[in-house]
Amino acid sequence: MAKKSLSIFECQHCGFQSTKWMGKCSNCGAWESFIELSTSQIQALKETKVLLSNASAIPITSIEYEHISKFSSSEEELDIVLGGGIVPGGLYLVGGSPGVGKSTLLLKVGGGLAKTGKKILYVSGEESAGQIKLRAQRLKCIHENLFLLNEIDLNSIKSNLITKQYCICIIDSIQTIYSPQVTSTPGSISQVREITFELMRLAKEYNIAIFIIGHITKEGSIAGPRVLEHMVDTVLYFEGDPSRELRMLRGFKNRFGTTSEIGIFEMRDDGLVSAKNASKMFFSTKQSMPGSAITVVLEGSRALVLEIQALVSESSFGAPKRSATGFDTNRLSMLLALLEKKLEIPLNHYDVFINVTGGIKITETSADLAVIASILSSFRNRPLSNTTAFIGEVSLTGDIREIGNIDMRLKEMENYGFTKAIIPKKPNTHTKIKCFEVTEVTKLLDWM
Known part of the structure; x- marks a missing residue:
């Protein structure tokens, strides 16, 4: 008699795994969040695990100091929150309530940097190309160096990033992208974890600054596994009521600067603009x-x-x-x-x-x-x-x-x-x- 394969259940809020189904996650306390992973999903997770390298330890005194260069994002308030500007190869996560201005700000940043000669790739898995074109016209950020990719396949996004040598990539949003190597649906714990790891590897290997827009849960935290916030270099949250003009961008994690700064923006007809007289x-x-x-x-x-x-x-x-x-x-x-x-x-x-x-x-x-x-x-x-x-x-x-x-x-x-x-x-x-x-x-x- 063949031995029955062991089932694995995974929490869709925090990624906690168990050999049996549980009504309440013992790790994050979420109810009705466990789903059973299929055999192909379990095999895919095993294949995507990072293998330990044969690197040997070296004295810290022999390591050369790495100078971190930064360039302006074209938005003064965003530069303040980032600690002086964008770092090439940095991985940035931006969260906030629906309609608060995440996509608007990053599209305007992309347009501003495109005018300085940098090649920008804006990847959208939520909106059509026509919708983004209308918003770009309103924000006055249309430029030949700003490229739009209407795609949700991670392999297609990787091929574009590698072959076209972009300076910045904007992912809108991480919950809509999927990897063919993981058979679960887009937005699931396994997909978000795998895609974020791949984007992190691309950012460091090809020196591309990548901005990831993340959805938030009803509790106000970014949807997906907590490891998502651990893997990125910087976590930014938009605060403020979408029905009001005032928006605040606050840093909760920043490997390249302080987290005590905030950026203050005003929502106008031409998008989010830096507030000059904040007080x-x-x-x-x-x-x-x-x-x-x-x-x-x-x-x-x-x-x-x-x-x-x-x-x-x-x-x-x-x-x-x-x-x-x-x-x-x-x-x-x-x-x-x-x-x-x-x-x-x-x-x-x-x-x-x-x-x-x-x-x-x-x-x-x-x-x-x-x-x-x-x-x-x-x-x-x-x-x-x-x-x-x-x-x-x-x-x-x-x-x-x-x-x-x-x-x-x-x-x-x-x-x-x-x-x-x-x-x-x-x-x-x-x-x-x-x-x-x-x-x-x-x-x-x-x-x-």
């Missing part, structure tokens, strides 16, 4: 209103002037509601507890809502003082001056602590006409901003 989009210069306070935060090497809005209203239910958009809800709860303890304000009977205008998310603690100021302003129904900024971190003891790069923040305030700043300690350098020192939360109320 102007995050605050209003209209008359002072209760519940509004200005602060300055750092995103990488860029200072942004933000408006913090607060609404404090009496709670109609037993448990008051705390809600924050663009600000950490747990930190908001901590600041409210501090106000009740130090200032004896009965906020336990009030609903508190916090909003950071412009759709940006604050990741540092320098906005604590502005959040407290906006809450007090709304609670007392007293407006704050729209030419004053509040900058400082608030501790659990009620102390206001110093924050870094205060000179850069004050300089950004000067550019937009602000005159006063409430900070923990005055700077040593000269500034046109009139600075007031506030070291405790209780003194902030006295100042207001």
Whole structure:
């Protein structure tokens, strides 16, 4: 009697394999995500495994330093996020919500680089050639050095990349490309894993910078195995509501630079354009209103002037509601507890809502003082001056602590006409901003 072959089940969310079917993946927690691999699929996976080379170890002192050259992407904001520009042979992964502008930005980048004499290949597996031509006309990026390949077969894409000597290749998107060596459907774990490995090999061997557009799941992560993000050199995520004009590009992994920078774009009729006056989009210069306070935060090497809005209203239910958009809800709860303890304000009977205008998310603690100021302003129904900024971190003891790069923040305030700043300690350098020192939360109320 012939021995029955062993079945293998694979999770379509993370690539975890099991010898038996499971309703819930023990690795990523996804439900109903296991499918059974056929005999041909298992054989194909075995054939595509990387064989260990016979390379021998060498002392690190004998390795020559490799200079990494970069060239501009023709988009200033994208260069900032990439750490100075595009690296030849780099593999870049770009994710984001549908309609946020991934294809628009990369097509415009391709057109801009084509005008500098570089040969660009745009591979589309989702749209027809006519659709892309219409978008290229709108973006004004049609050029003889920009080539379009309407193909989903990996072998055809490889042959074009090898024979035509392109400088940059854009894959739109990785979930639509398939490899004949893997018999599963396009977008599956096996296909995405195999195709990404082949693209990585092509990028390094032929010194081609490859940009991969990836779909995201409903949880907000890039669809496919986690190894996809490990294999690429840079992971970029688009943030922002597709229904609004403002878009933000943030780096979550970058082997060629820092991940602390963000790129800010505006969606216009001619596509995504770099935002020149970024801070102007995050605050209003209209008359002072209760519940509004200005602060300055750092995103990488860029200072942004933000408006913090607060609404404090009496709670109609037993448990008051705390809600924050663009600000950490747990930190908001901590600041409210501090106000009740130090200032004896009965906020336990009030609903508190916090909003950071412009759709940006604050990741540092320098906005604590502005959040407290906006809450007090709304609670007392007293407006704050729209030419004053509040900058400082608030501790659990009620102390206001110093924050870094205060000179850069004050300089950004000067550019937009602000005159006063409430900070923990005055700077040593000269500034046109009139600075007031506030070291405790209780003194902030006295100042207001």
